[in-house]
Amino acid sequence: MNTGSFNHIFEPLSDQAARYSLLGIPYDASSSYRPGCRMGPNAIRDLAVSLNTCTERGVDLLELDAMDCGNLNLSNRVKHAFAEIEAYVSHLLELDSVPIMLGGDHSITMPCFEATLKRYPNLKLLYFDAHPDLYPDYDGDPYSHACSTYHIANLDDMNGDRITQVGIRASTPSQQALAKQAGIETIFAWDVDGFIYESDDPVYLSFDIDVLDPAHAPGCGNPVPGGISSRQTFQLIQSIKAPIVAMDLVEVNLLLDPHGITALAAARVVIECLGMIESQST
Numbered sequence: 001m002n003t004g005s006f007n008h009i010f011e012p013l014s015d016q017a018a019r020y021s022l023l024g025i026p027y028d029a030s031s032s033y034r035p036g037c038r039m040g041p042n043a044i045r046d047l048a049v050s051l052n053t054c055t056e057r058g059v060d061l062l063e064l065d066a067m068d069c070g071n072l073n074l075s076n077r078v079k080h081a082f083a084e085i086e087a088y089v090s091h092l093l094e095l096d097s098v099p100i101m102l103g104g105d106h107s108i109t110m111p112c113f114e115a116t117l118k119r120y121p122n123l124k125l126l127y128f129d130a131h132p133d134l135y136p137d138y139d140g141d142p143y144s145h146a147c148s149t150y151h152i153a154n155l156d157d158m159n160g161d162r163i164t165q166v167g168i169r170a171s172t173p174s175q176q177a178l179a180k181q182a183g184i185e186t187i188f189a190w191d192v193d194g195f196i197y198e199s200d201d202p203v204y205l206s207f208d209i210d211v212l213d214p215a216h217a218p219g220c221g222n223p224v225p226g227g228i229s230s231r232q233t234f235q236l237i238q239s240i241k242a243p244i245v246a247m248d249l250v251e252v253n254l255l256l257d258p259h260g261i262t263a264l265a266a267a268r269v270v271i272e273c274l275g276m277i278e279s280q281s282t
Helices: 037-048 078-094 106-119 145-153 173-182 230-238 261-281
Strands: 020-025 066-071 098-103 124-128 163-168 185-188 203-208 244-250
Touching: 020 037, 020 078, 037 066, 037 098, 037 244, 037 261, 078 098, 078 106, 078 244, 098 106, 098 261, 106 145, 106 203, 106 244, 124 145, 145 163, 203 261, 230 261, 244 261
Parallel strands: 020 066, 020 098, 098 244, 124 163, 124 203, 163 185, 203 244
Antiparallel strands: none
16 A cells, blocks of 8 residues: 555554554455445545545544554454454554554454453443344354344453443344343434443444444445434534544445445544544543
């Protein structure tokens, strides 16, 4: 990669550690319906070129200490792929960098979160999604993107009461019962207005683009009507009051996004998240 990405917010990979590191994780072997989000990282980068470097609230990100690490070249075997993902994210965290991961399907959150939890033992999870992803396995696959939250909640040294899910609207009674039993806080899509997330502990932010209504983000594998708007999304991000130490954005499916609407929304989410993180760290 010889040019900066996100309109030069992220500069090419160098030998020097950066405050923020962008990492593409082109993996979608765990998709349950319509694969294609392995093309997400490059699609998001391509559309980000059309955006300026300022957030809505006027934070200019052009001078950020940020680099683009490119995309991981992953094995097509899930255990090997997850090990490779966890190892690279751990490497970035050891450099005191804030990793910004572009997926890929939502299963990538499992190894990314596990790496971050080892670095920050009191880590919390803020999870934007239409789905709670609380299946122990989906059609016999425990690595499905429909299982991410379930396995994170059951990691050693992790508790459900450290998980908050926002925008949920495709939950089954069994998943709702499991969330209640585990202590997971659920903010349903119809209750997001006025919600403000606050934490003094380090937080991993995971953002599934299908939390947006399909009218705002049609290019995802599992769209669900009745979601939140772009406007609500940015207000929720801007209101976060917590130290975000890592984040991912997942499920942008280029094959279902011919006009780039979804990739553009995703790029803007990354910019607004960067602005929020930077504003709270200075």
